[in-house]
Amino acid sequence: MLRLLYFNTMSFINNKLLNFLKFVVLVASLVVIYFQFKSRVVSFSDFNLLLEKLSSVKAIFFLVITFLLMLLNWSLESYKWKYLLNGVEDISFYQAVKGVLSGLAIGFVTPNRVGEFAGKIAYLKSENRANGAVMSFVGSSSQLLVTIQAGLIAIAVSKFESSIDVFVTPITLVMLVIVSLVWFKLNLFLKWISRFKWLQKWNKHTDQLANVNEKKMTNVYLVSLIRYMVFPLQYFVLFKMLDSSIDFSECLSMTATSYFLLAIVPTYAIAEIGARGSMNLLAFSDLNAPFAVLSVTLLIWIINLIIPAIFGAYLIAKFKIQKND
Numbered sequence: 001m002l003r004l005l006y007f008n009t010m011s012f013i014n015n016k017l018l019n020f021l022k023f024v025v026l027v028a029s030l031v032v033i034y035f036q037f038k039s040r041v042v043s044f045s046d047f048n049l050l051l052e053k054l055s056s057v058k059a060i061f062f063l064v065i066t067f068l069l070m071l072l073n074w075s076l077e078s079y080k081w082k083y084l085l086n087g088v089e090d091i092s093f094y095q096a097v098k099g100v101l102s103g104l105a106i107g108f109v110t111p112n113r114v115g116e117f118a119g120k121i122a123y124l125k126s127e128n129r130a131n132g133a134v135m136s137f138v139g140s141s142s143q144l145l146v147t148i149q150a151g152l153i154a155i156a157v158s159k160f161e162s163s164i165d166v167f168v169t170p171i172t173l174v175m176l177v178i179v180s181l182v183w184f185k186l187n188l189f190l191k192w193i194s195r196f197k198w199l200q201k202w203n204k205h206t207d208q209l210a211n212v213n214e215k216k217m218t219n220v221y222l223v224s225l226i227r228y229m230v231f232p233l234q235y236f237v238l239f240k241m242l243d244s245s246i247d248f249s250e251c252l253s254m255t256a257t258s259y260f261l262l263a264i265v266p267t268y269a270i271a272e273i274g275a276r277g278s279m280n281l282l283a284f285s286d287l288n289a290p291f292a293v294l295s296v297t298l299l300i301w302i303i304n305l306i307i308p309a310i311f312g313a314y315l316i317a318k319f320k321i322q323k324n325d
Contacts, residue, residue, distance in 0.1 A: 050295045053242060062241035063299075069234050070303050074100060076227040080142075080220060081120060084135040089128045098315050099123045103136075104305070105312030116140070119312065122319065138212060142224040144263060145183045150228065151260020152176045154253045184217055231255055234304070238296040244289055258283035276301060 053059055074097070082096040091099075103119030117136035121129040152175055232248070232255040239246050246254075261279045277297050284293045 049291070050298075053295075059241050062237050063303075065237050066234050066299070066303055069230050069237070070308070073227055073230045073304065074308055076223055076230070077139075080139050080223045080227070081136070083216075083223070084139050084220060085124075085132065088131045088135060089124050091123070095123055101308055101312035102315045102319065103312070105309045105316055108309055119316070135212075138217075139220060139224075141183060142217075142220045143227070145179060145221070146224045146228045147256075147259050147263045148179050149176055150256035151263070152179075154256035154260065157253070158257075184214070184221075231259065231300075231304075234300055235296060238299055239292060242292045242295060244287060244292045246287060250286075254283045254286070 054063070078093060078096040078100045081100055082091060082093055085091055085096075099120040099122070101119075102122060103116035104113070106119040107113030107116035117133050117140070120136050121132040124132045152173075156173055156176075232252045235255050236246070236248050236251040239251065258276075258279045261283065262276065265279070277294050280293050280297045281290060287293060
């Protein structure tokens, strides 16, 4: 009788705690979104000019294309998450989408959105969440690898002063090879660092990486690469909408530099729109078009992050923790 009372009490407490945490995450996400809009990467006068430009039929056409690319972006990420879970737990594509969008909303209140994995694994059975976290790490690190590779290549092929270029290009190429080898041989790398005593407690979770063969790692990398190419396409479409004179190769190089800078500079979501604006002004400085750069930054941020994050916050509010059968 006492044991039954104990379990009922703990179940009640856990449900109340879960509801409270859901409420906190939802409120925090909405507060972050509010303050990011309040930070205004584009001034009010610029914003009014941007609204005028967006009212044309041409602009609406380009915005629809950008929105469709956003759907492709998160669909690829959801597919990658579902694919990574093969061998851990079978989930539907819809469940994968819910996990990805919930993770995005949670990521808004963590530095560099490192909390995204929590939203993803929340929809898994409790015994699979640890392994799911490992798979989430593989997926996130594959996207980070592509970002670093593209950024290093963009830096290597950029036109530096000759005295600097002699040193920059070889260093970036060596870094490119190192980060690529570490990721593609991730299981061997983790096995090597597991020799350190303070890391041995994680061995039981990192052992899951032994089930991720090179074929699976390659497929995950390819999906991440395809997903990455969506971003410069979106930038290119929006720059063309604003009549900027930029070709796709320039846009690809400048976007790669911007995303690389964002990846290596720690940011909280509360300041991310400002960081994106600053990084893009630096990366796209050759355009000499600050209004277009900041306008595109704002539109990309709203379409790629804010809209999906709002849906993610809604999913968190509806979320019921997965229970074992």
